[in-house]
Amino acid sequence: MRRVLVLGSTGSIGASALDLITTLRDRFQVVGLAACSSAEKLAEQAKAHGVTTIALEDDAAGKRARGLLRGVDVLSGPGSAIELLRRVPADVVLQATVGAAALATTFAALDHCRLLALANKECLVMAGPLLLEHAKARGVTVIPVDSEHSAIFQCLRAGRADEVERIVLTTSGGALRDRPLAELGRVTPEEALRHPTWKMGPRITIDSATMMNKALEIVEAVALFGVDPSKIRVVLHRESIVHSMVEFQDGSVIAQMSRPDMRLPILFALAYPDRPRYDGVRFSVRDFAKLTFEDPDPARYPAIEVGFRAARTGGIAGAVMNAADEAAVQSFMDGRIAFPEITRRVAAALDRETSAHRGALSSLDEVIEADARARQEVAAC
Numbered sequence: 001m002r003r004v005l006v007l008g009s010t011g012s013i014g015a016s017a018l019d020l021i022t023t024l025r026d027r028f029q030v031v032g033l034a035a036c037s038s039a040e041k042l043a044e045q046a047k048a049h050g051v052t053t054i055a056l057e058d059d060a061a062g063k064r065a066r067g068l069l070r071g072v073d074v075l076s077g078p079g080s081a082i083e084l085l086r087r088v089p090a091d092v093v094l095q096a097t098v099g100a101a102a103l104a105t106t107f108a109a110l111d112h113c114r115l116l117a118l119a120n121k122e123c124l125v126m127a128g129p130l131l132l133e134h135a136k137a138r139g140v141t142v143i144p145v146d147s148e149h150s151a152i153f154q155c156l157r158a159g160r161a162d163e164v165e166r167i168v169l170t171t172s173g174g175a176l177r178d179r180p181l182a183e184l185g186r187v188t189p190e191e192a193l194r195h196p197t198w199k200m201g202p203r204i205t206i207d208s209a210t211m212m213n214k215a216l217e218i219v220e221a222v223a224l225f226g227v228d229p230s231k232i233r234v235v236l237h238r239e240s241i242v243h244s245m246v247e248f249q250d251g252s253v254i255a256q257m258s259r260p261d262m263r264l265p266i267l268f269a270l271a272y273p274d275r276p277r278y279d280g281v282r283f284s285v286r287d288f289a290k291l292t293f294e295d296p297d298p299a300r301y302p303a304i305e306v307g308f309r310a311a312r313t314g315g316i317a318g319a320v321m322n323a324a325d326e327a328a329v330q331s332f333m334d335g336r337i338a339f340p341e342i343t344r345r346v347a348a349a350l351d352r353e354t355s356a357h358r359g360a361l362s363s364l365d366e367v368i369e370a371d372a373r374a375r376q377e378v379a380a381c
């Protein structure tokens with residue numbers, strides 16, 4: 001029986017994880033839940049899973065949850081998720097909180113578990129090398145929950161690291177993959193939010209349409225797997241069945257396939273290194289007799305090159321790219337900038353910051369400062 005603590009349990013990944021655990025109660029026991037401000041949903045989850053300690057970052061939400069629950073310890077206020085980690089012993093922590101704000105909690109989680117199932121990609125993009133060093137020093141295994149990186153992790157088990165020739169990251173192409181290029185300047189947030197294959201949160205769905213999501217994932221892959229950016233290739237794969245591939249030096253390509261369902265990478269991480277029986281979604285080759293792979297058009301997706309540039313630059317480049325993108329997506333959602341402007345702003349922020357601050361990451365403070373600077377600059381222009 002594994003004791004699981006879920007950070008960000010009311011978001012899309014957190015809710016999928018709890019849904020999955022409902023069908024695997026002989027393996028997993030939920031011992032702690034944390035969210036930002038969704039008191040009602042968190043209270044419901046605590047009841048459904050018999051959880052006796054929960055945390056809400058927002059104080060007012062904490063008060064609401066106390067009114068809804070009996071016999072449950074409700075921690076609240078800034079830092080309450082870290083307090084939850086301290087109080088409740090867990091084997092696995094699932095970090096499913098969205099955004100850069102999860103950085104401190106993720107580092108804290110490494111002091112309180114043996115296995116970190118990491119769905120928050122920002123932590124790896126911003127401070128991957130620091131985070132993984134920190135995990136290694138504490139003997140914590142980090143398993144990515146991002147579907148592409150879970151796939152790569154699984155494919156890499158087929159050979160040694162020095163036998164890897166190439167990592168092929170797949171992408172669906174996002175909501176606007178077939179929209180004429182000339183129309184992209186007029187796209188509304190609602191249109192950019194219509195993802196063809198995956199159901200996800202709003203920022204990542206916009207990031208899929210611009211392909212900034214893949215840019216972040218390039219940096220994430222470099223951090224996680226220690227590969228040179230020149231060994232990574234991005235391929236447009238409309239069906240979202242092949243979640244990524246690894247090519248070895250003998251010419252063999254290992255791919256991981258399933259129907260697009262985040263419960264599979266979540267399960268892989270929570271149960272690692274086991275593969276428990278799970279009857280949720282089944283993949284049949286007959287249903288997908290035709291799988292397509294194309295090179296993405298650089299004119300449609302300039303973000304891919306931005307991602308490679310950030311990966312080659314290293315240091316604070318990942319933090320700058322992520323923060324600039326979060327701010328630019330917000331500006332687009334608020335109707336202040338046009339869709340193609342998102343990537344342009346990120347590229348400009350990267351130019352400004354990385355010409356001034358070069359070199360490897362030295363501390364988390366440096367990351368947090370770069371994040372704040374880039375966010376301010378993009379929001380101001």
Ligand code: MG
Pocket residue numbers: 146147148149217
């Ligand atoms: Mg992904």
